[in-house]
Amino acid sequence: MEEKILLQPFDRILSGYDRLSEVAVSIEDCGKLYRKYQALGVQEYRVWSYQGASYLNHYLHCSVDRVPALIYKNKYLIPLIFRASRESEALFDAPYRMNGFFCLLDWMVEHRPKQALIDYDKDKEKEVLYWVVDSAYIAFRLYEIMEGAGFPLSHFRSVDEFEKWNRIYSLINSGRIGRHSRSFDESNAEQLSELQMILNIVKLKYPKTTLFV
Numbered sequence: 001m002e003e004k005i006l007l008q009p010f011d012r013i014l015s016g017y018d019r020l021s022e023v024a025v026s027i028e029d030c031g032k033l034y035r036k037y038q039a040l041g042v043q044e045y046r047v048w049s050y051q052g053a054s055y056l057n058h059y060l061h062c063s064v065d066r067v068p069a070l071i072y073k074n075k076y077l078i079p080l081i082f083r084a085s086r087e088s089e090a091l092f093d094a095p096y097r098m099n100g101f102f103c104l105l106d107w108m109v110e111h112r113p114k115q116a117l118i119d120y121d122k123d124k125e126k127e128v129l130y131w132v133v134d135s136a137y138i139a140f141r142l143y144e145i146m147e148g149a150g151f152p153l154s155h156f157r158s159v160d161e162f163e164k165w166n167r168i169y170s171l172i173n174s175g176r177i178g179r180h181s182r183s184f185d186e187s188n189a190e191q192l193s194e195l196q197m198i199l200n201i202v203k204l205k206y207p208k209t210t211l212f213v
Contacts (some may be wrong), residue, residue, distance in 0.1 A: 003032075004069075004092065004101050005025060005029045005032070005033070005092035006029070006092075006145045007024065007025060007082065007089060007092070008023060008024060008025075008026055009021070009023060009025035009084075010022045010023055010024035010067065010081055011014045011064065012064065012066055012067070013057070013062050013064050013065070013109055014062060014063040014065065015060065015061075015062035015063070020057065020058070020083055020084070021083070022056065022081055022082065022083060022084060023080040023081070023082055023083075023084045023088060023155060024067055024068060024079075024080055024082070025068050025080035026049060026068065027045075027068045029068075030068035030069070030070065030080055031044045031045055032068060033045070033070060033080070033098070035056065036095075036098075037064060037070075037098060037102070040099070040102050041072050041073040041102065042070050042071070042072055043072070043073070043074055044064060044070075044071045045068065045069065045070050046068075046071065046149075047066045047067065047068055047069070047070065048066070048068075048069040048077055048079065049063070049064060049065045049067070050063075050064055050065055050067075050077070050118070051063045051064070051117065052119040052132060053081075053109075053118065054118045054134040054136060054137065055134055055136045055137035055140060056081065056082070056083060056134070056137075064079060064081060065107035067080065067081045068181075071130065071209070071210065072102075072105075072133070073130060074115075075130065076105075076109065076130060076131050076133050077130035077131070077133065077137050078105075078132070078133045079132065079135055080135065081135065081136070081138075082135065082136045082139050083136055083141075085131060086143070087138070087139050087140050087142070087143030087144075087147075088139055089167065090143055090146075090147065091139050091142070091143075093103050094160065094205075096204040096205060097146070097204075099124060099204055100142050100145070100146060100201040100204050100205075101138060101139065101142055103197060103200060103201055103204075104138055104141060104142050104197065104201060105133060105138055105146070106160075107115035107193070107194065107197040108138070108141075109131075111132075111190055111193070111194070112208075113123070113131075114140065115134070115137065116133060116134060116136060116137070117123070117131045118131075118133070118134050119132075120130040121179075129151065131159065132158040134148075144171070145171070145198055145201050145202065146201065146205050148169075149169065149171045149198070149202070150202045150205050150206060151164060151206070153165075153199065153202045154203075154206035154208065154209040155197070157210050157212055157213065158212055159184075159186050159195075159212060159213060161182045162181070162184065162195065162212075163186070165185050166184045166202035167183045167184075170183055171198070172184050172191055172194055172195060172198075174193075186213075192211045192213060195213050196213050199211050199212070199213065
């Protein structure tokens with residue numbers, strides 16, 4: 001039986017504002033994740049410090065001191081620090097969830113890097129050693145997909161079924177406003193790509209999911 005990854009209280013965050021409760025993976029468990037997910041692009045692990053505004057602290061600027069982190073695809077640093085919440089604990093409940101984490105991260109850094117990466121600025125590409133992933137947000141969005149939407153999506157057989165459901169629950173948000181506006185537009189390449197990615201993640205938990213796009 002695989003040993004469970006346990007999140008531990010983390011108190012090395014400097015901020016001038018009231019903080020949430022944060023938890024982190026231990027350096028020992030970080031090493032286990034590195035060895036397990038090398039095939040997916042994890043190249044090494046280390047302790048790292050960084051600054052920035054992220055989902056972790058209500059998008060307020062803070063400094064995080066010496067947190068265990070994974071180096072991913074020689075370009076991204078994934079700090080293994082999260083909010084003390086259900087979505088954070090769930091991330092390590094089953095191996096397929098980390099697979100979903102990397103799948104979601106890959107899509108987001110390609111399509112929405114400002115959401116996925118802390119203080120992302122395309123003009124600084126050549127100056128940055130590693131982009132720091134907003135891992136707390138990725139964990140939250142993954143939970144939203146797997147737990148909030150996974151079961152109904154696993155039963156859908158067509159884009160039309162999804163579009164009707166999404167009009168109510170807004171898993172994919174087009175940004176359009178109006179009673180008769182479409183929340184999902186099949187002709188929009190990015191939205192279609194996002195739905196494909198979401199279905200692939202749902203299929204990790206519900207193997208009988210139909211990939212209808």
